[in-house]
Amino acid sequence: VQQWLDRKPVSGGATILLAGPVAAGQSFTLSHERRGPVSLKEQGRDKGRFFIGKCGRPLSNPSSDLQRLKKKYSPQASGSVAEADSPSTSTGQPPGASLSDPLMGQTPSGASRPTSGSVRNWKAFCDTFPVSLHATPPTKFQCVRAGFPCHMPYYKKWRKAQLSQRADYILRHAVGRQGNRPTEAAVQRVAGDYQHLLPCLLQQSWKGLSLKDFGQAKGKGVVATMPFSKGEVVCDYHGELISNSVGNQREQSGYLFFFANRFCIDATTFPCGCHPEQDTFGRMLNHSRHNPNIRAKKVKVTFPDGPRDALVFLARRDIRVGEELMWDYNIKRQSFRGEGKDLAWLDE
Numbered sequence: 001v002q003q004w005l006d007r008k009p010v011s012g013g014a015t016i017l018l019a020g021p022v023a024a025g026q027s028f029t030l031s032h033e034r035r036g037p038v039s040l041k042e043q044g045r046d047k048g049r050f051f052i053g054k055c056g057r058p059l060s061n062p063s064s065d066l067q068r069l070k071k072k073y074s075p076q077a078s079g080s081v082a083e084a085d086s087p088s089t090s091t092g093q094p095p096g097a098s099l100s101d102p103l104m105g106q107t108p109s110g111a112s113r114p115t116s117g118s119v120r121n122w123k124a125f126c127d128t129f130p131v132s133l134h135a136t137p138p139t140k141f142q143c144v145r146a147g148f149p150c151h152m153p154y155y156k157k158w159r160k161a162q163l164s165q166r167a168d169y170i171l172r173h174a175v176g177r178q179g180n181r182p183t184e185a186a187v188q189r190v191a192g193d194y195q196h197l198l199p200c201l202l203q204q205s206w207k208g209l210s211l212k213d214f215g216q217a218k219g220k221g222v223v224a225t226m227p228f229s230k231g232e233v234v235c236d237y238h239g240e241l242i243s244n245s246v247g248n249q250r251e252q253s254g255y256l257f258f259f260a261n262r263f264c265i266d267a268t269t270f271p272c273g274c275h276p277e278q279d280t281f282g283r284m285l286n287h288s289r290h291n292p293n294i295r296a297k298k299v300k301v302t303f304p305d306g307p308r309d310a311l312v313f314l315a316r317r318d319i320r321v322g323e324e325l326m327w328d329y330n331i332k333r334q335s336f337r338g339e340g341k342d343l344a345w346l347d348e
Helices: 062-073 075-085 114-129 142-146 152-173 184-191 195-203 244-249
Strands: 008-010 013-017 025-029 209-213 221-224 233-236 241-242 256-257 261-266 294-303 306-315
Touching: 025 256, 114 152, 195 233, 195 294, 195 306, 244 256, 256 294
Parallel strands: none
Antiparallel strands: 008 013, 013 025, 209 221, 233 306, 241 261, 256 261, 294 306
């Protein structure tokens, strides 16, 4: 992810410099840069795997999926699939029967169009055995007697059409939930429960974030590598939990977070004692007074040693991939007895 964020644009694409003990110093250029959809939706959904499926679940074997995708859409494979799915004319079966999803023999864009005989044969099958909600599927004997010796493709398509009709009927006539409905207070109470964040808080394994160097003037910051919805938890401000009085004694530190005069979190020590081999994202978030996209919130989480307060950052709005995460420090250049008058970035 970090190598992708550090890509350098070139004419017609982008160059990516590889890192690591094997590929150190090597690079490759993408002729056309394409950004695909991102499926990771919540913290911890990927289970530590890089490739994620369309539904947001991790792929167990991405190389096998790519091979199947290539086989499915290659011209030779698509022809063989069509032959396998369509009834064969050499066995006396009605020619050109189509098993495509639409009912009347139409195929998705890019696929070969069925012959007129295919449409007529399917229409003839439907005329002989009309599809309805309560109709009984035709038997093999009935199909053969009606002139459809290889009936199985038509039978499966008939059942699929009936299932679609039944699903539409249920959705149109289904009544609303009457009993055992949760109250509004119960829904709000569950929505405000942050106990599911405990593994992320303990391991500091926040997904969808990466550090990026913005140059000498700004330094490092945090960017999103997956989209965040409004109100979604992004990360926490990790550090030593101390009282306000102790925090005032350590005021010379630049990583003190005072929250509503209730408590203070000191993230000065890097790396922290509980995570000696990793940097935490909360202390690297930059300031924006006019365009912040995240905000701080105090939550109560039950840790192994008992309930404790924690500070998490929530998305103020929908956040796009590649967007820098910033929050308002609530300080101005006039703060700290005027010591920050030369810090113009505080007013940005």
